[in-house]
Amino acid sequence: MDAGAAEGEVGFDNPAHVAGALSDVLPAIGAALGVPGLSGPGADTSNASMRDGLGQLHPVRRACLFLVDGMGSELILKHADAAPYLAALLRNGPQDIGPQGVGRRLTAGFPSTTSTSLSSVGTGLPPGAHGMLGYKLMVPGTGRLMNFLKWDQDVDPLRWQPRETMFERLHRAGVEVTHVSSPRFAESGLTRSVFRGARFCGAEPPDVRAERALQAMEGPEPALVYLYYSDLDFVGHAAGTGSQAWRDQLGYVDALVQWFAERLPQDSSLYVIADHGMLDVPTEHRIDADTDLELRAGVALLGGEARARHVYAHPGAARDVLAIWTERLDGVATVRCREDAIAEGWFGPDVDPRMRDRIGDVVVAMREDWAVVASEREVVESRLIGMHGSMTAAERLVPLLEVRG
Structure with a gap:
């Protein structure tokens, strides 16, 4: 969908995975960390879509990619009073880099759903290449559906998604890679399928996860930390994005991001993204x-x-x-x-x-x-x-x- 299209439109003139897509994020961060072959004229394109979709990110030694499930950019701006820090970042375009940071919009692939988008992030590939093509798909030859957030024990995650992940690639290049999330995701099929290559660190509650992520950025070696937060999406599904409960959750995320940003070590960057947005269905x-x-x-x-x-x-x-x-x-x-x-x-x-x-x-x-x-x-x-x-x-x-x- 064209990023300038009006809300409610369905369009295919500028597919999300061509430029400025979620699948471009980790390759761009990897290039910022100095991993060769991820940007520029000689970039290796065998494991990603387009390297120039995001342009060049600022070179860093350590990076944290903080993914907030369900936090669409339209929702941030619509509820800017509940998320003033996030809204201010989003309104700062690439030409307005200042002490607060910089923001831009990306497009998620289709379907715009967690299993598909997390796979695009983790592999650096669009959906048609990594194969996580929806929330529930038929497993060919079985006549049954599989829910990719729950997985099916009979389906091998490494066979279902056989492509090298960006985490594996960064680890191979000498980057210390850590995945910080809820302990319940440690051995999930989705984790094993698209996040393999990262050292898993499970922690609760969310503020403790943020502390663990910061600790993982303290070493002298090049490092990438992937930090995941799911509660905003959960509340949005249950109560709707117009509810006070959802706005309270967004406010909590806003405060957590600001807390994290204010404690970043030198020569590091925090990147905040989402896997999809959301709307309420009457x-x-x-x-x-x-x-x-x-x-x-x-x-x-x-x-x-x-x-x-x-x-x-x-x-x-x-x-x-x-x-x-x-x-x-x-x-x-x-x-x-x-x-x-x-x-x-x-x-x-x-x-x-x-x-x-x-x-x-x-x-x-x-x-x-x-x-x-x-x-x-x-x-x-x-x-x-x-x-x-x-x-x-x-x-x-x-x-x-x-x-x-």
């Missing part, structure tokens, strides 16, 4: 695929999530499913067959042939604040207030904020 804009007989016809499995669906058809029914979903969702969604979604660049400039069968026979990107829920198959997800996954500015535009020590 009850009257929810179409229930479990009670809608038209949308059930010919469908074997319903993957993805309410704002970005992968629809897997019964053998021989794909064409009919495409026609039905296109007509039924006319005006509230963009609907494509797998081949057209790939050709239009929904998942990046190229899709690895090994990943194609993971994509639904029909792919759906919801417009405005509409959603296709499944009240019987996805009881909890169907009750969420805040949702994400599609291509609106509220979901796909995310911040990249830089503060130098």
Whole structure:
């Protein structure tokens, strides 16, 4: 989606993964840390999309990449009174570097969801290359769906995502890499799939994690710390982004980022990003695929999530499913067959042939604040207030904020 498009638009003229995308962040930080082959005319492009999407970041010895789940740039500006420090950083463009830092907007890939975006960050690859193409996908040859935040014990994370991660690459180049997050993520499939190569440090609560991240930046060697915060996303889903509970969470993140920035060691930088934004979906804009007989016809499995669906058809029914979903969702969604979604660049400039069968026979990107829920198959997800996954500015535009020590 073009970064200048209005909220609610769905567009494919400037796919997120071409320039200024989440997949560009760690390669750019690696180049700032002095790792060869990650920027400039001789850059190795075998493990990333475009090295020049972010331009050159300021050279540093140590860096912390702080990812706040669900903190879209549009939400920061909309609630600037609750997040004055973050909003001030975001409003400082690259030409306005000052003592506070600098901010810009990036675009998340499609779907704009945690498993996909974290994979783009961790691998430096667009979705079509790393294969984490949604919240829930069919595992080819099994006839069953896998939730990538929960994983399936029968699926080997290293086989599902076989590409070298940026953490492995940086570690191989002599950078000390630390992943600081909640202890419950230590051995998750997602961690093993896209964050391998980093030393995992589990800590609770979030302020203790921030302290651990700072401690990991104190050594003399080049260092990268990846710090993850999930509570803002959780509250947004449960209470909505217009709730006081969500604004309180945003205020906490704002204070935590400022606390961290004020304690940065010399010759270091803090980078704050998000995996996606979020919007609230009203009850009257929810179409229930479990009670809608038209949308059930010919469908074997319903993957993805309410704002970005992968629809897997019964053998021989794909064409009919495409026609039905296109007509039924006319005006509230963009609907494509797998081949057209790939050709239009929904998942990046190229899709690895090994990943194609993971994509639904029909792919759906919801417009405005509409959603296709499944009240019987996805009881909890169907009750969420805040949702994400599609291509609106509220979901796909995310911040990249830089503060130098």
